Amino acid sequence: MNExxxxxxxxxxxxxxxxxxxxxxxxLEIQLASGEIVTKEGTTGFCRCGVSKIKPFCDGSHRNIEFIG
Ligand code: FES
Incomplete structure (x- = not known):
């Protein structure tokens, strides 16, 4: 099984x-704020820190700001 x-x-x-x-x-089928529909498979990370450059998705930037949450 794929984790x-x-x-x-x-x-x-x-x-x-x-x-x-x-x-x-x-x-997942995600409707972005623009109305565009994006599909994702597997595990999708959504930004909680607010600094991602590809919101609503996580781009790893939370590590650079030492996000706590
Ligand atoms: S949680 Fe915001 S960039 Fe990863």
Whole structure:
């Protein structure tokens, strides 16, 4: 089994990473603020720190600001 996929596909698995993004496992269809639809598979990280340059997704920038949350 791929660890990036949810254990039970009927359950949405959400992980709040310590001092990092919100990770959601599974196949996602996301409507961006622009209205564009983006699809993601596996684990997708959503920015919680506010500094990502690819919001709503995490780009790892939280490490540069030593985000706590
Ligand atoms: S949580 Fe990773 S860039 Fe914001």
């Amino acid at each position: 990036n996929q949810p254990k039970d596909p009927c359950i949405t698995e959400i992980i709040v990473a310590n001092n990092g993004p919100l990770k959601i496992k599974g196949n």
